[in-house]
Amino acid sequence: MSLKLTTQAYCKMLLHAAKYPHCAVNGLLVAEKHKKKDSPRDSVLCVDCVPLFHGALALAPMLEVALTLKSRLIRPGNIFPVFNCPILIDAWCKENKYVIAGYYQANERIKEARPNQVAEKVAARISENFSEAAMIMWKCREPSTDCFEDWIEAQKITAALLESKSYESLVDFDNHLDDLRNDWTNPEINKSVLHLC
Amino acid sequence: MSSISELYDVSWEEMRDKLRKWREENFRNSEQIVDVGEELINEHASKLGDDIWIIYEQVMIAALDCSRDDLAWSCLQELKRQFPDSHRVKRLAGMRLEALERYEDANKLYDSILQDDPTNTAARKRKISILRAQGKSSEAIRELNEYLEQFVGDQEAWHELSELYINEHDYAKAAFCLEELMMTNPHNHLYCEQYAEVKYTQGGLENLELARKYFAQALKLNNRNMRALFGLYMSASHIAASPKVSAKVKKDNVKYAAWATSQISRAYQLQHLPAGVMLTSLALSISTKTPYTTAASAGVAVVIEIHGRRQT
Numbered sequence: 001m002s003l004k005l006t007t008q009a010y011c012k013m014l015l016h017a018a019k020y021p022h023c024a025v026n027g028l029l030v031a032e033k034h035k036k037k038d039s040p041r042d043s044v045l046c047v048d049c050v051p052l053f054h055g056a057l058a059l060a061p062m063l064e065v066a067l068t069l070k071s072r073l074i075r076p077g078n079i080f081p082v083f084n085c086p087i088l089i090d091a092w093c094k095e096n097k098y099v100i101a102g103y104y105q106a107n108e109r110i111k112e113a114r115p116n117q118v119a120e121k122v123a124a125r126i127s128e129n130f131s132e133a134a135m136i137m138w139k140c141r142e143p144s145t146d147c148f149e150d151w152i153e154a155q156k157i158t159a160a161l162l163e164s165k166s167y168e169s170l171v172d173f174d175n176h177l178d179d180l181r182n183d184w185t186n187p188e189i190n191k192s193v194l195h196l197c
Numbered sequence: 198m199s200s201i202s203e204l205y206d207v208s209w210e211e212m213r214d215k216l217r218k219w220r221e222e223n224f225r226n227s228e229q230i231v232d233v234g235e236e237l238i239n240e241h242a243s244k245l246g247d248d249i250w251i252i253y254e255q256v257m258i259a260a261l262d263c264s265r266d267d268l269a270w271s272c273l274q275e276l277k278r279q280f281p282d283s284h285r286v287k288r289l290a291g292m293r294l295e296a297l298e299r300y301e302d303a304n305k306l307y308d309s310i311l312q313d314d315p316t317n318t319a320a321r322k323r324k325i326s327i328l329r330a331q332g333k334s335s336e337a338i339r340e341l342n343e344y345l346e347q348f349v350g351d352q353e354a355w356h357e358l359s360e361l362y363i364n365e366h367d368y369a370k371a372a373f374c375l376e377e378l379m380m381t382n383p384h385n386h387l388y389c390e391q392y393a394e395v396k397y398t399q400g401g402l403e404n405l406e407l408a409r410k411y412f413a414q415a416l417k418l419n420n421r422n423m424r425a426l427f428g429l430y431m432s433a434s435h436i437a438a439s440p441k442v443s444a445k446v447k448k449d450n451v452k453y454a455a456w457a458t459s460q461i462s463r464a465y466q467l468q469h470l471p472a473g474v475m476l477t478s479l480a481l482s483i484s485t486k487t488p489y490t491t492a493a494s495a496g497v498a499v500v501i502e503i504h505g506r507r508q509t
Contacts, residue, residue, distance in 0.1 A: 056363050060398040061428045177423045180468045
């Protein structure tokens with residue numbers, strides 16, 4: 001079972017790390033929902049990423065908001081509160097037929113690339129719903145190119161985006177919580193990536 | 198390449214004022230500071246008067262952040278020339294050594310400052326930052342604790358210590374640091390909210406109730422703090438779902454959670470975001486063990502190091 005990243009997923013991960021070079025950053029990777037439910041996949045293609053937080057990653061509440069708030073059928077007489085939050089991650093996944101397939105984390109210090117408690121717990125939670133989940137820890141070495149759908153294209157586009165400082169406009173979930181108008185799906189950056197392809 | 202003043206159609210006075218704003222509010226937008234500051238220094242140095250020295254300092258630190266050693270070096274030279282025996286400039290020289298990862302040399306410099314002036318807090322804090330940069334968290338924590346015994350009022354240090362404790366998952370001690378900050382800054386909604394997050398992460402019914410109260414307090418101080426609103430919702434939901442609470446407590450918390458959901462919906466609607474999917478929280482079916490107490494026993498299927506060997 002191998003993991004592959006599209007250019008869009010890779011670019012946004014990198015831009016997230018580039019925007020906050022002095023912080024630890026983390027986020028989720030999503031893959032398209034597999035049509036054949038019973039047959040296992042031979043490779044998982046992560047088509048997009050959701051940058052989550054920067055700074056203190058080891059606090060639970062907002063991570064839970066990002067991971068666990070889900071949509072469900074409203075049953076009459078349901079005593080539990082419901083609310084209208086179409087922008088939350090699970091709703092977005094359902095709309096686009098994505099499934100959360102992985103988690104990435106870049107630690108504060110580039111030399112420290114081991115998964116810590118946070119990374120392991122998030123990955124465990126993700127793998128409850130997706131058995132082929134993957135965790136990506138950022139290191140500062142040459143990547144192995146078979147993780148990429150198209151490494152040459154990914155390199156070229158990332159270089160162009162870094163050059164134009166596109167990371168300044170990247171929005172993560174933290175930015176969204178600071179101001180709800182900030183869109184963590186980053187449609188403008190997606191457009192730039194598509195445009196450069 | 199066009200200059201900042203051309204690109205944004207700003208005068209040198211506006212650039213100088215912008216730098217002052219960033220300096221006063223302690224922003225870490227280093228790339229912008231370098232762009233604006235470098236132009237100001239190169240083109241308008243004579244007009245800046247005595248402001249130039251503090252701008253050199255600000256630009257130097259930003260240049261270190263952006264790996265612009267050339268710019269940092271030239272700023273440092275100007276400052277050394279103007280203030281030859283200054284400890285403040287010596288500390289900047291130390292920071293440059295830190296940026297070059299010459300930690301031994303930097304430490305020697307800071308030690309010489311402390312020999313001259315044992316009360317120099319800046320040099321002590323830089324030594325602690327070196328420990329943090331080297332990943333020596335426990336030593337950094339120990340030194341910072343010793344520092345705070347002497348300089349109890351240093352809020353920046355209390356906040357740094359709380360961050361260190363959070364990274365080490367020592368939430369009880371992180372909470373203590375935030376309590377100190379809340380005592381001296383009772384109107385700061387961010388400290389309240391962060392304290393609540395730490396309590397929530399600690400887990401357990403008592404901590405969840407405290408978390409809910411402090412999320413509520415943060416909201417009282419700033420009713421637009423979305424984290425506090427979500428936090429209130431999550432903590433009230435967890436308490437309501439707990440089998441250990443009485444029926445009354447359950448009912449009250451369901452009410453609090455319901456209030457929070459209506460406020461969250463309203464906040465999104467006010468942004469004219471499209472109404473759509475109705476949501477409930479999966480948190481309600483979570484057991485009383487908070488996610489942070491469950492071990493990673495499920496085991497992740499694959500761990501891939503993107504820049505290294507693939508491991509299964």
